[in-house]
Amino acid sequence: MEHLIVHLPYEARVGGPMQYMWIYPFERFLRRLKKKVKNKAHVETSIIETYIVEEIDLFPSQYFEPDVESKRSMPQRNDECTSSDDGIQVSIFNYPDGASGATKKRWLSGPEQHIIKTYIFTNCEVVTPYYDAEVTSLPAYFVNGYNFQTERHNTGMSTMNCGVCVKSSSYTDEENDFYGIIEEIIQLTYTLIPNLHIMLFKCHWVDPVRGMKVHPRYHLGNVNFKKLYQKDDPFILAQQEVHKF
Template sequence: MKVKNKAHVEASIVEAYLVEEISIFTSQYFEPQSILNFPGRSSGALKKRWLSGSEGYIIETYILINCEVVTPYYESFLNELYEHYDSKEPTIKELVATQFKDWFKHRVKDEINYTGNVLLKLHYWGPTTEVIRLPCYFVNDYNFHTERHSVGKSTFNCGVCVKSSLYTNTNSDFYGILEEVIQLDYPLIPNMQIVLFKCRWVNPVRGMKVHPRYHLVDVNFKKVYQKNKPFILAQQVVQVYYTEYPSMKRDKVDRMTVCKIKARRVVDDSR
């Protein structure tokens, strides 16, 4: 409701829009201090389900790796691995995926009894295994729909992209389809939540091609990323959509072209 003063309707509407635009503009310069309760909103009918044991382990490990309060422990764990495994990257990644969560909880078990860091305690106890499934989620100024929720709709809102740390290298980006949006709750502190996207990712080596001159990206969803890492934080995702490749050649019939979408209310500073 934009009208606060019915005696001056037009001025009240203008004032409300000015306040909204100023708050949106200034918010571009500030980042949330935690991955918990990142700004976003859901819509549609909510459902609940239980995470499997493997899902819960993968999710909690991923959250710990991406949490700032856990970063010193993660770096310490990596240093221990590098001392024993001579920086063999495949081995290091596998050990992080299978051992870091247990190592972290064993390491901080005694610390949480006297530390004043509430977030450290929060991640030690972890989230509940009962999660809420969301059909739609608005985050990063994008309106995301799950693949199932998008069926029969005129818009395509389930295309996702995760930018690599090398922002100038398009070859390092990951592209996929949003299959599920889940909300995790942390029982230690009321109303502490994290929203994750479960996606089907294209294999970045075998299923993706980038034009060397125009940097256009083609993907093939028949060549999916087989590694067991489907989850991503909602705030790490940008939206894309896929269109059929304009060719009838046999080697290109399964390809789709990636089209990037500009986020709503984003200030265009390209000029």
């Protein structure tokens, strides 16, 4: 890899920013064109007919009501759209909306209801009358520039997307890093007010004292997931300063 320090600075100086030298956008566009071809004997005709069908499908969607979902109004895959409900000025409900994957419904257990209720009310007491025990469970959620996934959904993947790191302050004004694995991503719904949701991460936390060691020379952290935090406080808000590790 010695050659990298020779030609990369020259390419950066001559070519400018890297995004202007990437070929990925053109390869993706060519793939879209190839998918339109159904008759290899008439390639151009297949592409033209597919374009006509897409234009016919797209044209009437411009006259749909704003609340009707269509291909034209769908956000991009990793687009953080801030969800701010009309008439709701409580900051806890203004979260970047980036849910992804197939959802499913489940009921909260008694201890989970108590923990979530206590945690939410500690951060925002305005929501007290609107609490509901039914939640939506998600396999993945995009927030803070990261695509977080549950431990089960992340199993078998080449990259780790289920690890989270949050900073917690104590009474001594010291900040501690808490590392954990996402067990479940929960969307909590308050039914008395339409479209009122809160996103929560349920995590297995590592004990910051027994399960976390820092190398004295290189200052690299070693996280031991066999030594978990024993306190019953697994939930965090999705819009907190959450980072992936």
